[in-house]
Amino acid sequence: MSPKAWRWRVVLLTLLVITVLTLVMWMADAMGASRTLINAFFLVASIAGYALIGMVCRTSNYPDYFVAGRRIPAPFNGMATAADWMSAASFIGLTGLLLSEGLLGNGEHAGGMVYVVGWTGGFCLLAFLFAGRLNASGAITLPQFLSQRFDSPAVRVTAALGAILCSSVYLVAQIYGVGLVASMLSGLTFELGVFMALGGILMCSFLGGMRAVTWTQVVQSVVIVVAMLTLAVAVSWKTQGHPLVTLAAAQSMQSLQARVQVIENDPAEHATREAMRMRIEILEQKIADPAHARDLERQRIAQQIRHALEHELPLREVQRLEATPAWREPELGRLVQLWEQEREQLRTALGRPVGFQSPQVGGFESVGWRNSIALVLCLILGTAALPHILVRSYTAASPRQAERSVVWALFFIVLVYLTASSLAVLLKNVVLSDLVGASLQNLPEWAQRLRLRKLALLELNDHNQDGLVQFADISLLSDYLMLGVTEIVKLSPVFTGLLAAGALAAALSTADGLLITIANAFAQDMYFLRKTDETPPLKQVMLSKILLMVVALLAAWVATNRPVSILFWVTSAFSLAAATFFPSLLLGLYWSGMRAWGAMAAMWVGAGVSAYYIGINFPAIQTAFHLNPSETLWWGLDPVCAGVFGVPAGFLAAFLGSGLQRLLQSRL
Amino acid sequence: MARWQAPRSRGLPLGAWGRFGATKAPVKKPVAPIPSAAFTWRTRALGVSVALSLTFAGLWLAWSRPQDTALHFWLVVQGLPLSYWLLLLLWGPTSPEEPADEP
Numbered sequence: 207m208s209p210k211a212w213r214w215r216v217v218l219l220t221l222l223v224i225t226v227l228t229l230v231m232w233m234a235d236a237m238g239a240s241r242t243l244i245n246a247f248f249l250v251a252s253i254a255g256y257a258l259i260g261m262v263c264r265t266s267n268y269p270d271y272f273v274a275g276r277r278i279p280a281p282f283n284g285m286a287t288a289a290d291w292m293s294a295a296s297f298i299g300l301t302g303l304l305l306s307e308g309l310l311g312n313g314e315h316a317g318g319m320v321y322v323v324g325w326t327g328g329f330c331l332l333a334f335l336f337a338g339r340l341n342a343s344g345a346i347t348l349p350q351f352l353s354q355r356f357d358s359p360a361v362r363v364t365a366a367l368g369a370i371l372c373s374s375v376y377l378v379a380q381i382y383g384v385g386l387v388a389s390m391l392s393g394l395t396f397e398l399g400v401f402m403a404l405g406g407i408l409m410c411s412f413l414g415g416m417r418a419v420t421w422t423q424v425v426q427s428v429v430i431v432v433a434m435l436t437l438a439v440a441v442s443w444k445t446q447g448h449p450l451v452t453l454a455a456a457q458s459m460q461s462l463q464a465r466v467q468v469i470e471n472d473p474a475e476h477a478t479r480e481a482m483r484m485r486i487e488i489l490e491q492k493i494a495d496p497a498h499a500r501d502l503e504r505q506r507i508a509q510q511i512r513h514a515l516e517h518e519l520p521l522r523e524v525q526r527l528e529a530t531p532a533w534r535e536p537e538l539g540r541l542v543q544l545w546e547q548e549r550e551q552l553r554t555a556l557g558r559p560v561g562f563q564s565p566q567v568g569g570f571e572s573v574g575w576r577n578s579i580a581l582v583l584c585l586i587l588g589t590a591a592l593p594h595i596l597v598r599s600y601t602a603a604s605p606r607q608a609e610r611s612v613v614w615a616l617f618f619i620v621l622v623y624l625t626a627s628s629l630a631v632l633l634k635n636v637v638l639s640d641l642v643g644a645s646l647q648n649l650p651e652w653a654q655r656l657r658l659r660k661l662a663l664l665e666l667n668d669h670n671q672d673g674l675v676q677f678a679d680i681s682l683l684s685d686y687l688m689l690g691v692t693e694i695v696k697l698s699p700v701f702t703g704l705l706a707a708g709a710l711a712a713a714l715s716t717a718d719g720l721l722i723t724i725a726n727a728f729a730q731d732m733y734f735l736r737k738t739d740e741t742p743p744l745k746q747v748m749l750s751k752i753l754l755m756v757v758a759l760l761a762a763w764v765a766t767n768r769p770v771s772i773l774f775w776v777t778s779a780f781s782l783a784a785a786t787f788f789p790s791l792l793l794g795l796y797w798s799g800m801r802a803w804g805a806m807a808a809m810w811v812g813a814g815v816s817a818y819y820i821g822i823n824f825p826a827i828q829t830a831f832h833l834n835p836s837e838t839l840w841w842g843l844d845p846v847c848a849g850v851f852g853v854p855a856g857f858l859a860a861f862l863g864s865g866l867q868r869l870l871q872s873r874l
Numbered sequence: 875m876a877r878w879q880a881p882r883s884r885g886l887p888l889g890a891w892g893r894f895g896a897t898k899a900p901v902k903k904p905v906a907p908i909p910s911a912a913f914t915w916r917t918r919a920l921g922v923s924v925a926l927s928l929t930f931a932g933l934w935l936a937w938s939r940p941q942d943t944a945l946h947f948w949l950v951v952q953g954l955p956l957s958y959w960l961l962l963l964l965w966g967p968t969s970p971e972e973p974a975d976e977p
Contacts, residue, residue: 304951309936309943309946309947309950309951310936310937310940310946318951319933319936319946319950319951320933322950322951322954322955323929323932323933323950323951323954323955326954326955326958326959327925327926327928327929327954327958329958329962330921330922330924330925330958330961330962331922331925333921333962333966333967334917334918334919334921334922334925334966335918335922338967452952455947459943459944459947463943463944561943562943562946562947563940563941563943563946565941567937567940567941568940569937569940570937570938575937578933578937579930579933582929582933586926586929606967609966609967610966610967612962612966613959613962613963613966613967616955616958616959616962617959619955620955620956620958620959623955624952624955624956627947627951627952628952631947796915
């Protein structure tokens with residue numbers, strides 16, 4: 207076999223294995239195998255396959271472990287970058303985000319369009335500005351490159367801390383996503399799902415470092431693309447009768463827009479929205495005088511319970527009354543929090559567009575426009591400055607190969623994103639035509655299934671009590687809606703298994719890349735800072751491996767505490783990466799006046815400003831310090847847009863720090 | 875031909891605190907200068923400008939016609955990612971090919 211041919215054979219073999227497994231599972235389904243068994247098989251087979259690659263690629267060789275020997279050709283490095291980049295948030299979350307939040311958002315927050323544009327546009331900056339030059343530096347980590355450029359270990363330690371911060375935020379969200387996918391699709395508990403996934407991650411990265419991670423990611427990218435395309439083709443076939451996904455989206459768009467007009471002009475929809483507005487007003491009155499409101503509500507509930515007991519109503523009715531927050535919640539503060547949560551949920555539901563556009567979008571002076579511009583900037587700059595993506599520049603054979611690999615990476619990412627957005631149109635059409643207007647007593651089968659899941663993907667609240675589902679009554683769990691696609695469109699459970707394999711590949715590949723970035727930052731950039739020359743390479747590799755395991759266990763432990771929202775943390779990681787690294791990298795590469803003090807100031811100030819903005823707007827911190835959300839937002843910008851403040855602050859700090867150092871140099 | 879090299883600062887003459895010590899790359903491959911003609915940085919700057927202009931033009935167009943779903947979907951959600959990829963494909967790799975030190 208020629209030295210080059212085996213790489214393509216790995217890709218072909220992956221395609222063959224996926225096809226064979228899918229056919230085997232198809233037969234198992236026909237013979238009556240359960241949905242859970244099929245999903246579990248796909249999950250276990252994927253993890254076993256990745257672990258096998260990890261074992262085959264095991265190494266303790268220094269350049270192989272840290273930079274995959276710097277000889278990965280552009281197409282494969284591109285595939286690995288794409289898998290590294292496509293996280294659970296983009297594979298599972300993007301379709302649901304576009305479907306539920308619309309394209310432009312609700313006039314206050316950014317919609318799904320910004321994510322698609324920001325997450326792909328950033329690759330242009332990466333290819334044009336950074337990839338080639340980072341490859342030419344011959345470094346093994348981003349902090350090492352910066353320390354070489356500024357001849358300063360202090361810069362290296364600062365950059366290592368920055369890389370650990372950004373990557374940890376991202377890593378916890380990924381492991382959380384893996385746990386959820388594994389538990390939702392295989393019937394395992396969430397904690398067991400997390401630790402099963404952790405085993406898969408460690409088998410790849412622990413044994414073979416960057417070499418194993420790279421080849422696992424190549425295979426994972428094939429799994430992600432095949433899973434997404436197969437699912438979309440199946441949905442297209444089922445809904446429009448042909449496999450051309452984009453054409454099917456175009457056909458659905460016409461009927462979707464007609465259906466949206468009917469729903470928006472439906473008096474029952476107006477009545478539901480009016481009932482929701484009235485409920486918001488009542489909640490606001492309760493929040494304004496909570497003690498009085500609680501007493502009144504408790505008196506009312508006590509009366510109802512007495513009435514229920516006197517008339518011997520079913521016990522379920524009494525239990526329902528006793529479960530009312532005002533009755534069961536002893537702490538007034540907690541009760542107010544629950545009322546506030548309900549109010550926010552109602553507001554969000556009211557702002558959600560029926561089609562893909564909310565009537566409240568507003569113009570260029572609206573907060574929604576500012577949020578969209580700010581977020582797209584954060585996502586573009588963040589994509590170009592994420593440490594675990596930048597490190598992929600080092601694994602390519604030459605600067606040109608590093609740049610070409612970005613082109614390949616973007617090809618696979620665009621393929622998945624275009625499919626995901628078409629899928630959103632197809633699914634929205636099904637939801638609007640099947641569910642809106644249905645009787646609550648006679649819901650479509652898929653809606654019942656999604657409602658009864660352990661983690662319910664669908665909630666229905668009959669706000670106007672007419673017994674029918676209106677659009678405003680529907681609440682979809684958009685982050686994970688993708689996992690219910692096969693039920694919504696009535697596809698074979700085999701597609702759920704494929705989807706599970708794709709989602710797992712997306713989360714595992716990103717988690718692998720992040721884990722190795724964090725472990726190397728600790729080991730190479732902090733521990734072996736001054737001792738790389740005198741320490742044997744084997745010892746450096748072994749310490750990196752041990753740290754990798756410690757970091758993985760820590761991240762899994764944090765993930766089992768269930769962080770709020772995957773998308774929130776992932777987007778925050780982009781903002782943090784943009785603010786921490788973009789100014790110092792750009793000026794470091796293209797401005798000869800940049801100095802070590804400037805680089806350190808840029809990283810500290812950028813990360814500090816962004817972390818502060820995310821922190822003061824975090825609900826738990828606001829509650830602890832009695833902060834008012836309307837006062838902590840700057841120009842109404844969402845916390846995930848923190849990078850828009852951090853990046854300019856970082857540039858300013860870089861100019862000031864470098865100027866100060868140059869001034870001192872000239873004086874001394 | 876002029877060879878571009880990442881600029882290196884000299885550090886302050888304040889001993890360890892001025893230079894924060896010195897580091898060496900553990901891998902033997904040297905910090906390689908990129909042999910590139912002067913036009914490459916202009917090409918890069920132009921490429922970045924085109925990408926950012928496309929982004930803001932797309933968003934501006936979308937927000938100037940906020941209810942036009944078809945325009946948003948085809949031109950921005952599907953069109954922009956494709957145009958980024960085409961931009962990189964046609965204009966992307968600006969660094970010259972340089973063999974790696976090790977096979």
